[in-house]
Amino acid sequence: MVTVALLDLDVVIPKVARALGETLFMVTVAFFLASIIGLILGIFLYATRPGQLLHSRVVHTILNIVVNTLRPIPFIILLIALTPLTRALIGTSIGPAAAILPLTIAASVGIARVAESNLVAVDPGVVEAAKAFGASPLHILFGFVVREAFGPLLLSLTFIFVALIDATAVAGAVGGGGLGNLALTYGYQRFDYAVMILIIIVLIALVQLVQFIGNRIARHFIDG
Numbered sequence: 001m002v003t004v005a006l007l008d009l010d011v012v013i014p015k016v017a018r019a020l021g022e023t024l025f026m027v028t029v030a031f032f033l034a035s036i037i038g039l040i041l042g043i044f045l046y047a048t049r050p051g052q053l054l055h056s057r058v059v060h061t062i063l064n065i066v067v068n069t070l071r072p073i074p075f076i077i078l079l080i081a082l083t084p085l086t087r088a089l090i091g092t093s094i095g096p097a098a099a100i101l102p103l104t105i106a107a108s109v110g111i112a113r114v115a116e117s118n119l120v121a122v123d124p125g126v127v128e129a130a131k132a133f134g135a136s137p138l139h140i141l142f143g144f145v146v147r148e149a150f151g152p153l154l155l156s157l158t159f160i161f162v163a164l165i166d167a168t169a170v171a172g173a174v175g176g177g178g179l180g181n182l183a184l185t186y187g188y189q190r191f192d193y194a195v196m197i198l199i200i201i202v203l204i205a206l207v208q209l210v211q212f213i214g215n216r217i218a219r220h221f222i223d224g
Helices: 009-047 057-070 075-081 083-090 096-120 124-132 137-148 150-173 178-188 193-223
Strands: none
Touching: 009 057, 009 096, 009 137, 009 150, 009 178, 009 193, 057 096, 075 083, 075 096, 075 150, 083 096, 096 150, 124 137, 137 150, 150 178, 150 193, 178 193
């Protein structure tokens, strides 16, 4: 029979607060870097497609290969595979800072694909109208297509942000720090199920807050 001990709040709350800070650090830094890389990849995946503004079969094929190679790799495998590179760049493969590199790479290819999908969904009439006004390809791409897809794109980015929160829990299982690491080392390994339940509640609340904010911001652009 599983029993749940009472929480020693004076001990647990500081640990959870610190772990939450580590999780937010990993997610925000990785998301910022991945958004830059992923959006650039996604925009050029769209623009270099056959018949699009910057059509280039060679560039599109190379970008597709890069994204399709990295995207199917389970995050835990990617995390372990990048350990030598992480150690070479950061000096360690343990801790929140070390988890940022694999988190960024995993999120970048995800953002690239969802960005491409959102841009492809833009009404082709928008591009034709922009061409009729004599706009240059880059102006059409960034001034019309990206702006038209901005609301749905924000919803997709919110999804990626939430996925990164999930990924930090995996990173925590191999010493990445954060709530996942605390749940494993302080909750699971010590059979302290009260701590596990508290961390689950914190994660649910964090995801709900992120999703709420993302939905509100995206709705502003979609309805506006």
